[in-house]
Amino acid sequence: MTLINRFSVRILLFFISFYSTVLVAQENPIARQYGEQVLLSDLKDNLSIIASDALEGRKTGSRGQKMAAAFIRAHF
Incomplete structure (x- = not known):
């Protein structure tokens, strides 16, 4: 793989992992309840x-x- 392709794959994996973390956090009602109190x-x-x-x-x-x-x- 070229350097640009490896960089693109890393960026894509970062955004996928970040997005999945956000989705999991939003499904937790306790986290949502606490977040509304901050x-x-x-x-x-x-x-x-x-x-x-x-x-x-x-x-x-x-x-x-x-x-x-x-x-x-x-x-x-």
């Missing part, structure tokens, strides 16, 4: 906290990373 404002608020400078960068093993982990553990 609000954009809540996502923005949580991301703002996790990305804030107060968490000092979140490098592995740092105080900021431990603070972010504690927030995620307490919130979720």
